[in-house]
Amino acid sequence: MSEKIELISFNLCPFVQRSVITLLQKNIDHKVTYIDLENPPDWFLEISPLGKVPALRVKDTVLFESAVINEYLDKTTPPQLQPTDPLLEAKNKAWIEFCSDMIVNHYLLTIAKNKEDFEKHKNKLHDQFILLEKTLESPPFFNGEKMSLVDTAIAPLFMRLALFEQQVPLELFSRESKVGNWSQKLLSLPSVENSVVNNFKELFEAYLKNSNSYYANLLNS
Numbered sequence: 001m002s003e004k005i006e007l008i009s010f011n012l013c014p015f016v017q018r019s020v021i022t023l024l025q026k027n028i029d030h031k032v033t034y035i036d037l038e039n040p041p042d043w044f045l046e047i048s049p050l051g052k053v054p055a056l057r058v059k060d061t062v063l064f065e066s067a068v069i070n071e072y073l074d075k076t077t078p079p080q081l082q083p084t085d086p087l088l089e090a091k092n093k094a095w096i097e098f099c100s101d102m103i104v105n106h107y108l109l110t111i112a113k114n115k116e117d118f119e120k121h122k123n124k125l126h127d128q129f130i131l132l133e134k135t136l137e138s139p140p141f142f143n144g145e146k147m148s149l150v151d152t153a154i155a156p157l158f159m160r161l162a163l164f165e166q167q168v169p170l171e172l173f174s175r176e177s178k179v180g181n182w183s184q185k186l187l188s189l190p191s192v193e194n195s196v197v198n199n200f201k202e203l204f205e206a207y208l209k210n211s212n213s214y215y216a217n218l219l220n221s
């Protein structure tokens with residue numbers, strides 16, 4: 001019997017979530033090991049060169065960086081999500097980087113201690129969504145009909161934005177826009193829905209409230 005691949009995870013990490021979506025989308029048998037990032041175990045620090053999750057253990061090899069992990073999963077298990085045309089593939093990889101920057105911006109927005117920093121990251125994210133709106137061509141996915149790794153890269157951000165939009169509307173894009181439709185499509189996929197732990201919303205809310213950030217105070221009010 002072949003050894004299961006192991007995804008090393010922190011239950012709130014959006015980068016890990018990208019790999020979970022890819023694993024689920026491809027129906028890859030795997031196990032998930034959760035660690036506490038505040039207090040990472042020694043075995044994790046020994047195998048993870050950057051000390052970050054996700055890490056993927058495949059036999060004796062440990063891969064890190066979500067984009068790299070997803071490319072490996074994509075190359076080894078069908079259906080292929082990356083486009084085969086080299087130019088389109090490169091374009092997709094560039095936009096995956098862009099989505100990573102958006103995720104970081106959203107994180108900075110959620111932990112900003114004051115209104116000024118909060119607004120700064122919110123405006124940056126808003127501008128990034130305008131660029132995405134201009135880049136999207138035909139629905140439902142980033143490349144049109146076929147789902148891609150860009151879709152798996154942005155879905156965790158859409159999920160985090162949707163969770164608290166009712167409580168604290170950020171209004172970063174409209175529901176009727178191309179981005180809005182894209183978000184709704186991705187959030188309706190079982191691979192996205194099942195990519196987080198059951199009590200994700202509560203855990204995330206508790207984490208935010210604990211940060212005592214400007215956004216957390218808006219959530220509290």
Ligand SMILES: N[C@@H](CCC(=O)N[C@@H](CS)C(=O)NCC(=O)O)C(=O)O
Nearest residue numbers: 013014015051052053054065066067
């Ligand atoms: N570029 C990395 C980012 C991963 C990342 O920042 N992971 C965070 C958790 S969401 C982490 O492990 N942080 C621990 C640390 O920086 O010490 C990727 O795409 O995998």
